[in-house]
Amino acid sequence: MWTSLERRPLVVDALAAAVAFLFFGALDLARTGPETLPVDALFALATAFRRRSPGLGLGIAWSGALVQLIILPSFINGNVLIAVVIFATSLAERPVVRRLGLVSSVVGGIIASVKLVLITGDFVPSNQEGAQLALSQVIYFVGVSGVVAAALSLFWLLGAVTRVRRAYVTERLERLESEQDLLRAQLRVAQQTERTRITREMHDAIGHSLAVIIAQSDGARYAVAKNPAAATDALGVINRSARSALDDVSQLLSVLQEAGDHQSSLGVADLEGLVSTMTSSGLDVTLRETGERLPLSTSNDLALYRVVQESLTNALKHGGSGTEVTIDLDWTTSAVSLASRTVETDGPGLVAPSGQRPDDGQESPTRVGYGVAGMTERVRLVGGTVRAGRRTDGVHGYEVLVTIPHPAGGTE
Incomplete structure (x- = not known):
């Protein structure tokens, strides 16, 4: 009352x-x-x-x-x-x-x-x-x-x-x-940031391996009748790529379940293995380094590896087999600069511009890629700079120019 x-x-x-x-x-x-x-x-x-x-x-x-x-x-x-x-x-x-x-x-x-x-x-x-x-x-x-x-x-x-x-x-x-209201806004931003981070990590973990698997399966399908040994090698690469993707996804999901910050152990030391895998998938990759390689922080090391990985994956997806990729790493005491340049062939890549499959002509849905955006965000988060686009020197291809600072104090 x-x-x-x-x-x-x-x-x-x-x-x-x-x-x-x-x-x-x-x-x-x-x-x-x-x-x-x-x-x-x-x-x-x-x-x-x-x-x-x-x-x-x-x-x-x-x-x-x-x-x-x-x-x-x-x-x-x-x-x-x-x-x-x-x-x-x-x-x-x-x-x-x-x-x-x-x-x-x-x-x-x-x-x-x-x-x-x-x-x-x-x-x-x-x-x-x-x-x-x-x-x-x-x-x-x-x-x-x-x-x-x-x-x-x-x-x-x-x-x-x-x-x-x-x-x-x-x-x-x-x-x-x-x-x-401010806390709710910060929570929404944090949630959006977390969704973006999960999207980027899933793309890095799966996109690269799927591109390799597609390229190797296409090669194995045509080589199985004429060159069984080459088909067997392709199947081995497919197996390793699939296992690597499975391990990455399992690690990512376990970290997300624990509500922690996902930090992969991949870095500059794994570039040779990455180049070997992409070379076996049909790319012509040249990796060159100048200067003395210095230890990077965990986040900077991972960012550099992901940039190289995304550059090679895009070269395979859009340029296809036979695409030439030159990767130059220039180490200084304050930063490491990366220049990735491709020379694309006239053949179709794994993702045709018209939305057609290169092998059977069947349509596939157009998808918006997260690779370049995720790569750019990752580099900017560690204080670096990114410039990516078509080559401006008259060569048919793509270039990615990245500078990642070398933080004082070594690894984190």
Whole structure:
């Protein structure tokens, strides 16, 4: 029931005003008479508007106070409700209403002192005359004004403290909501980054091996009748590539299951094996190195290996068997530069531009590749630079130019 009332503040204010009128009206009726009931009604009505319109409530309370000052012989118990209205004015959003509430506290004290000291004389000793009476009136006038004004101002101050605290709590809640929104945004970015990382790792783990398997299976299919030994060698390469892909996928899935960061152990030391595999698949690969090979961090070492792997895989997929690939590694004390350049043949690659299979003419769905984008992202994450595109020296082919910094301190 109370929760239901909290959702209806107007009903709560009306009920509170009715209860206040009945309580203080009964007290004043018993002490003074029925003429006090209209003033009690005005004070109760003022409290009913204290939250919805504190300025209007203050105006109604002033009307009741002036009627009381002019008509009633003495103050009534319903004056307690004025303090409630003053408290509400200090909670108002409009600064002018808050200032009027504070001014009303001071002026109300003066008016109350006029009524109690100068008009009714309730606070002035009755056995004084002349100068002594005048002095007592001055003293009591100042004293009563100060006491009443201080009491009303105290309620206004309590309301001001409540308003400031509410504003502070609201600001804290808004700040917490902003921080939660930021955390949710960071979580979405982290999730997207994780999905991108998984996509890149799956591409690196499977794409290369599948390209080798396709090339070797095509060669084995045509060589099985004329050169069984070559077909057997091709099947061996297929077997090794498939096992390597299976191992990579198993390692990736196990790391993902443990919610860790996947870092492969592949690196520059494995380039010779990679070149050998791609050479057996039909590429003409030349690997050249200048400078002294230096140890790289784990992430930089893996990034360099993946760049070479992606370059050779793309050469096989788009250039096909017989494509010449030259890979130059230039080692310096601060970075390693890689230049991969292909000289493509006129024959079809594993992925024909028209979406046709090179061997049987059947259509295959067009797929968006992640290789170059993943390679570029991987290199930029380690602070390197990438430039990939068609060769600009007039040779029909593709080139990839990469620079990977050599971090101080050696391996990580």
